[in-house]
Amino acid sequence: MVTAGYLFYVAVLSAGYYYNLTFVQLGIIDLGTRLVGLTASQVSGAMAGFAVAALVVAVVTGRMMDRVGWSSDLRVKLRILFFVVVGQTLLTVTAPLVGTPVQFFVWVLVCSVTLGVGMPVTFSLMIDLIPIRHRGGIAAVVAGLAFFAAAVYPLQWRLVEFARVMCALMVPAVVVMAVLAFRRLRMVEVWSCQHERFGVGRFVRGADPGTFRFVFWISVVLMFSVFFIDSLGFLRIIDTPVFIYTSWQSPELGVRLFIGASHVLGAAMAGVLYTVFGRRWLFLWILGLFAFTHLLYTFQLGTAPSGIDPPLSLPFFYVLAVSFYTTLNFALWPDLSTPANIGIRTGLGVGIAGWLASFLSTSLALYSRDIGLSLLEHLRYVNALALLLAVGYPVALYLRRMRALANLREAS
């Protein structure tokens, strides 16, 4: 039954993240610009609004879950999740029918509500289903599966293609969710009690509330920065034919399999590092990898003559960094929470660091394209941000350690 819990968690989170990566992040751009005919600036505005709405809904939902005790009631969470999946299925089916700007903005608003509700509910399932010892590994499986699937299929990043794949996944998912949420199953009964054993997160145990709050907000800031840098650079990179058609959208299956396998490798590494070393080392690797990757891209853009294909090491390091932080994102928020506050913590964590950062940077990337900023100039800004973080984080850790040692000396 415990293994079934692992499988259920992996299925829900990897399908949910695949939905987020493909249908939502890339599909909305295609829907707004190509199918509805809006300008890039209008779509970027809609995406920024989407992010803010999703964040507000996630925080409100998370707060409510904690207040009324739903955060530690698995059956209620499964019922909410059932309605979220039904809503998202309807949105998926209706997406290709959206044809006017008004319909587009309404569709985006409803989409943000379902995602906002879904965020704290799905991320908080970890405290019911996954023991602390296995969180890094399971988070790696989720990230690896979602990214591998997204890298391999579909080839065309078109809303209709995404909608077809998502419908095939979501219709059976609705049935499974209905059975789990509304029928009395022994398996669900067992899962419902597990949070009493491993609900208190790894980084919360033994920490005083002040330190805990500080660690949580630092993690939010760091994850926000990582998500922001990723989307800011990625959206412009995939706009550039020489980069996208030699990597993520290469007509050669071997290249796409390489990208998918690199995601799996990166996620597996992150899972091991998270379990053994903790979050600080992982943040260091993530920031270092992003800085190095953007350095590679700017170097390639600045020096390689036209007509020369970029080497695969560029997307390789990119996907490694992305898999690292995605794995961390799945495991971190439950490990910074207790059953009493997992709703608000995951709502804030995933909402601010994940959604708000991704969509704000996506809209900024669309804006920079709209005003005619060249890719090299754009990536220079991204690179500067990445380098600043890669250098600033270890310096901050060092200063913090220095302060702790000074306090210790004063106390003695």
Add this chain to the structure above:
Amino acid sequence: MSLSLIPLLIAALFLASGEPEVETVQLILSRDHQVTEHEGALIVGDATVTIPPGARVPGPVYVIGGELRVAGEVAGDVTQLAGTVSVEAGAVIAGELQHVAGTLSIDSATEIGRRTSLDLTGSGTAAPGSGLLPGMSLALLLAGVGYLLARRKPNALANVSTAVRAHPVVTLTVGTLAFLTAISTLVFMAFTLVLIPVTILGLIVGVLTLGYGLVGWGHLVGTFLPIHRRGLATALGVVVLMAVLSLVSLVAVVGDLVVAALILSGMGAVLVTYYGVAPFRPEPLPD
């Protein structure tokens, strides 16, 4: 880019940095390319590069893999470190054509400033078993290092071997990640030309770390041998390990992967124990 090209790439960059007129370097890594105009040094990797009739490139050109076909003119030198070079009828190499290794074919109707050959791979009929010599020499060298380390720094070696035995997944992960990022950073630094000395220093440290990891593995193998003298057990353990690695590498693909995993986990063990200074202890987790 295949990993085997990296040492040759760094060698080519090193040679290019010694050319006073070279300010930029272009590396061509894959597919077919026709080069008609170009500035700075050109390095041919796993690609087919053609200089067509009537085209003139300044050089120098370094071939570290793939194929270079010269039908036009190279104003500077051409150095072949590996791969194939074809100098076709009517082609001109105004500088020196230096052949170090690889296949070279030259049409009789060509104009070459100077031809030199430096055969580092050996020529003539090889003595039976001579292919084993480099491997045996390396095994003996590592065995000697293992003997000394086991006698003088037994705790350091014990820390490394305990890490590979008790935490193989962690050491393999750290080793792989460190290797991938380090090798890419070193290549990246080499491209700046100015940082080539740092690259060479980094490569030396990397090779020493890999060697230390193998000695750590040898120490572990030595603990299973019926020998009580620590130094001797480690030395023999290294020899046994190297022999086993040579045999395993005969199996295509899987053998290479096993050998790579073993070497990388050794490297990871060296890193997580801070070169053997402290035993590796993973962060404690609640049950």
